[in-house]
Amino acid sequence: MRIRDVVIGANASMYYKLNFRKIKGVYYPRNTQEVIGAVKHAQSDGFTVTPKGGGSGLSGACTGGNDERVMISSLQMKEILTVSKDQGYVDVQPGISIDKINEFLNPMGMRFYVAPSSRDIATAAGVLSTDGGGNDTWVNGTMRDNTIRVKMVLYDGRLLTIDAKGVKSNDPDLEARLNEIGVTLHDVASSHGTLGFITEMRLLIRPVVEETLIGGLAEFSECNALGKVLTDMIERTSPVRYGEAITTAHKDVREGFDPPLLILEFPEENEVDIRDITDYKPLDSKELARMKDIRIKLPKRNPNEGVQFALFEGYGFHGDSLLNLQDSLNEVEALLNDHGMKPFGKYGHGPSKWYLGDNTPTYGLILHSREIRPEGKTGEELLDTVLAIVDKCEELGVTPKPEHKWPFSDAVKKKRLDDIRQVIGEGFNPFLLSPECNDVLGSMV
Amino acid sequence: MSYEKCVRCGSCLQFCPMFDATGEEQYSPRGKAYLLQVMDQIEDDEELGKEFRRLLFQCSMCGRCEETCSSGVDLLKVWHEQRAKAVETAPEEFEYLEPLKDALANVKNIYGLAEEDRAIYWLDELEDEIPGLADRVYEKGKTAENIIFVGCLMSFRSSQIDVLRSLFKTLEKLNIDYLVMGAEENCCGHPLYLMGDEKGTLKLREHNKKVIEAAGAKQVITCCPGCLIQLREHHEFENVEALHHTQFFDRLLEDPPKYHQTEEFSYHDPCELHRILDIKTEPRSLINKMGIEFREMDLSCCGGGGLLRMTDPNLSDLIIQLRAAREKVKETTVITACPSCREQLLGQDLETKDIVELLSSSLEGGTE
Ligand SMILES: Cc1cc2nc3c(=O)[nH]c(=O)nc-3n(C[C@H](O)[C@H](O)[C@H](O)COP(=O)(O)OP(=O)(O)OC[C@H]3O[C@@H](n4cnc5c(N)ncnc54)[C@H](O)[C@@H]3O)c2cc1C
Ligand code: SF4
Ligand code: SF4
Numbered sequence: 001m002r003i004r005d006v007v008i009g010a011n012a013s014m015y016y017k018l019n020f021r022k023i024k025g026v027y028y029p030r031n032t033q034e035v036i037g038a039v040k041h042a043q044s045d046g047f048t049v050t051p052k053g054g055g056s057g058l059s060g061a062c063t064g065g066n067d068e069r070v071m072i073s074s075l076q077m078k079e080i081l082t083v084s085k086d087q088g089y090v091d092v093q094p095g096i097s098i099d100k101i102n103e104f105l106n107p108m109g110m111r112f113y114v115a116p117s118s119r120d121i122a123t124a125a126g127v128l129s130t131d132g133g134g135n136d137t138w139v140n141g142t143m144r145d146n147t148i149r150v151k152m153v154l155y156d157g158r159l160l161t162i163d164a165k166g167v168k169s170n171d172p173d174l175e176a177r178l179n180e181i182g183v184t185l186h187d188v189a190s191s192h193g194t195l196g197f198i199t200e201m202r203l204l205i206r207p208v209v210e211e212t213l214i215g216g217l218a219e220f221s222e223c224n225a226l227g228k229v230l231t232d233m234i235e236r237t238s239p240v241r242y243g244e245a246i247t248t249a250h251k252d253v254r255e256g257f258d259p260p261l262l263i264l265e266f267p268e269e270n271e272v273d274i275r276d277i278t279d280y281k282p283l284d285s286k287e288l289a290r291m292k293d294i295r296i297k298l299p300k301r302n303p304n305e306g307v308q309f310a311l312f313e314g315y316g317f318h319g320d321s322l323l324n325l326q327d328s329l330n331e332v333e334a335l336l337n338d339h340g341m342k343p344f345g346k347y348g349h350g351p352s353k354w355y356l357g358d359n360t361p362t363y364g365l366i367l368h369s370r371e372i373r374p375e376g377k378t379g380e381e382l383l384d385t386v387l388a389i390v391d392k393c394e395e396l397g398v399t400p401k402p403e404h405k406w407p408f409s410d411a412v413k414k415k416r417l418d419d420i421r422q423v424i425g426e427g428f429n430p431f432l433l434s435p436e437c438n439d440v441l442g443s444m445v
Numbered sequence: 446m447s448y449e450k451c452v453r454c455g456s457c458l459q460f461c462p463m464f465d466a467t468g469e470e471q472y473s474p475r476g477k478a479y480l481l482q483v484m485d486q487i488e489d490d491e492e493l494g495k496e497f498r499r500l501l502f503q504c505s506m507c508g509r510c511e512e513t514c515s516s517g518v519d520l521l522k523v524w525h526e527q528r529a530k531a532v533e534t535a536p537e538e539f540e541y542l543e544p545l546k547d548a549l550a551n552v553k554n555i556y557g558l559a560e561e562d563r564a565i566y567w568l569d570e571l572e573d574e575i576p577g578l579a580d581r582v583y584e585k586g587k588t589a590e591n592i593i594f595v596g597c598l599m600s601f602r603s604s605q606i607d608v609l610r611s612l613f614k615t616l617e618k619l620n621i622d623y624l625v626m627g628a629e630e631n632c633c634g635h636p637l638y639l640m641g642d643e644k645g646t647l648k649l650r651e652h653n654k655k656v657i658e659a660a661g662a663k664q665v666i667t668c669c670p671g672c673l674i675q676l677r678e679h680h681e682f683e684n685v686e687a688l689h690h691t692q693f694f695d696r697l698l699e700d701p702p703k704y705h706q707t708e709e710f711s712y713h714d715p716c717e718l719h720r721i722l723d724i725k726t727e728p729r730s731l732i733n734k735m736g737i738e739f740r741e742m743d744l745s746c747c748g749g750g751g752l753l754r755m756t757d758p759n760l761s762d763l764i765i766q767l768r769a770a771r772e773k774v775k776e777t778t779v780i781t782a783c784p785s786c787r788e789q790l791l792g793q794d795l796e797t798k799d800i801v802e803l804l805s806s807s808l809e810g811g812t813e
Contacts, residue, residue: 003480003496006487007471010479012453017483028468054455076468097459121455300515302450309452
């Protein structure tokens with residue numbers, strides 16, 4: 001065992017205590033050929049393969065579980081390959097971060113409109129594999145809405161190109177079989193590295209929109225009122241360009257603000273429409289920047305005592321669960337409390353959009369959650385809490401982990417991935433779909 | 446332990462020059478913080494321990510990670526503590542640092558050269574050009590408002606002589622009341638500090654403090670940010686202010702003569718100066734006052750800090766080579782204000798000038 005085999009386990013989820021001896025190789029390829037080489041090594045020795053991007057995912061999917069496996073990092077595949085301003089796309093390698101893409105596009109007056117809070121480190125392929133989004137997903141869609149096509153290396157070294165219509169492959173038989181079962185980009189979105197290694201992506205880019213935006217801060221006495229405002233915004237397709245709710249935040253990091261609150265940015269000309277939905281205090285650009293900064297740092301800052309951790313990254317409140325947000329939250333808080341969890345903060349994108357396992361778009365509030373890391377709880381106990389949360393979500397009509405999906409409980413998505421893997425092979429990240437997944441994750445907490 | 450606060454978000458990865466140069470996660474701040482978090486799982490493995498200890502010294506202590514981190518991980522402190530622990534745990538792995546430690550213990554400079562020679566090399570070179578310079582060298586009983594702390598690098602390396610020449614010429618031209626510590630100067634202790642050897646630094650600091658106070662100085666001025674870290678943060682002066690030379694001259698000169706600019710300049714801001722000492726405005730203000738046009742380089746590391754030149758010279762070279770290529774500075778003269786950065790730049794045949802060289806030639810009436 002070498003130190004690089006250990007360090008590849010570094011990731012933002014609470015699943016980070018890996019059995020390092022099971023890692024049989026770590027690769028940092030620079031191009032497709034080197035990816036194929038790494039996959040061949042795994043295949044010939046019977047190891048599974050786990051792709052890793054920035055390691056900022058919060059579901060533990062980039063750990064590879066406890067299989068004897070080869071880890072392939074995309075962090076050295078970070079080039080911009082081509083860009084077409086006229087046709088509105090940029091071709092990139094999978095390991096480039098979202099920020100770097102926009103740093104490149106900025107001088108051209110173009111933009112890639114997906115903005116997770118982790119955009120400084122989250123990679124293009126990582127974000128597609130979790131179908132991530134950000135504070136503007138409401139307007140611009142999730143990662144799948146902004147991806148035109150991907151190229152992928154499969155476990156047996158064959159290559160696929162997948163877009164919204166279907167699949168192309170250098171193997172006509174494989175191509176036909178996958179098209180027969182209707183494989184499209186929807187399947188790659190949120191597949192958590194279970195299909196193959198993405199080596200190249202064509203992403204949708206658009207001109208930077210020149211519009212005058214203004215900021216506002218809406219404050220609420222409780223969250224049902226916030227839920228109602230978000231529901232109205234969704235019903236009226238309000239032109240909110242940036243919408244971030246904070247429902248609770250630890251006193252050490254909320255800088256004097258008193259949630260629940262909703263930070264908004266919208267076009268000046270829609271001031272009346274927004275006022276019609278909610279009262280708000282106007283924010284000048286400096287105040288707005290400060291609020292955004294407070295918000296973006298919430299998943300990173302720690303209380304004066306203790307350390308925050310992501311027990312269960314997010315909740316997708318929609319429909320009735322959004323309209324009764326406070327009631328839904330009370331139930332979640334009670335459950336967390338019963339399991340000995342101290343809340344740190346709940347905040348997130350709203351109004352927003354995400355896809356369900358059957359690819360239906362859904363609109364609501366994606367509320368991220370952080371707790372204070374409890375002392376003395378076993379991994380098993382923590383995972384039990386996670387599973388209880390998943391059940392609670394089902395009961396409340398809340399999507400568990402809307403940005404990352406919870407492949408471990410999303411039966412429709414799981415079945416679909418299984419079906420595709422019957423055709424392309426099952427060598428990539430199999431632990432996620434195996435019955436032992438929960439136990440494996442529990443052992444890594 | 447503050448590394449426990451690391452949420453492993455990864456934000457620091459892209460800023461770390463070691464990760465940038467190697468592309469592998471073990472060199473990154475997150476990687477090392479993670480190793481500390483899972484240490485209970487790996488500490489029995491001797492080889493891993495050895496690799497980890499080596500990694501701790503494959504870091505230029507540039508502080509970019511700490512600056513980026515929003516989770517309150519005092520990364521520089523962690524690296525210091527872990528370096529100390531590493532040397533204590535496995536001294537045999539750090540034998541290559543012993544000659545440096547011995548030199549500092551015996552002759553109080555990093556080169557192992559005779560203590561009394563500290564003011565010989567540059568004095569020989571500059572005495573004719575700067576009349577009266579020899580009288581500026583401190584001896585018992587002499588006092589002055591300002592005392593110059595030259596530092597080991599500038600005391601002994603010929604590559605630094607142009608900077609010293611400009612420094613002294615400028616001080617003379619501005620009629621500054623100053624002395625140079627000369628043979629009475631000990632190393633500031635920074636190299637030992639970077640090894641985590643707090644104890645070793647105490648004697649050196651004690652001596653310097655005594656001399657500076659005996660000279661009645663109100664200000665101790667140095668061109669070296671590493672020395673300044675020690676002088677300002679660790680010498681515990683009561684009535685002496687430790688200043689970087691750019692701070693001293695910027696305070697003094699409201700409107701220096703304009704520099705006669707014929708070359709293209711870029712500015713490399715030394716990490717220890719701007720990130721660790723938080724001296725950001727004065728160097729730029731001074732350059733601007735001279736009417737010099739320049740472009741800012743990335744606020745990144747040259748690869749010359751943290752003892753990296755000793756612990757992994759290849760990595761240190763790679764860092765500056767990558768930057769030079771990426772930031773296209775070959776055609777420019779790189780302005781900087783740190784003797785270590787200067788060595789790194791010269792090592793790649795890059796043109797470089799310390800800010801005081803520009804100031805000196807402005808005061809003389811244009812470029813040399
Ligand atoms: C501080 C913080 C804030 C966050 N904010 C948001 C947010 O606002 N919105 C949001 O959606 N998420 C957010 N996240 C979660 C995280 O950033 C996303 O899940 C992100 O998409 C993960 O990208 P990554 O590159 O880090 O992928 P990783 O975590 O490395 O991997 C995620 C998954 O992608 C797979 N994968 C990675 N690369 C490839 C590849 N080349 N081919 C195939 N599969 C691959 C992995 O196997 C794994 O299953 C946040 C996380 C943190 C730590
Ligand atoms: S930025 Fe801070 S919290 Fe994030 S990985 Fe680096 S050290 Fe850890
Ligand atoms: S101090 Fe600099 S070189 Fe060292 S880990 Fe931090 S960013 Fe990297």
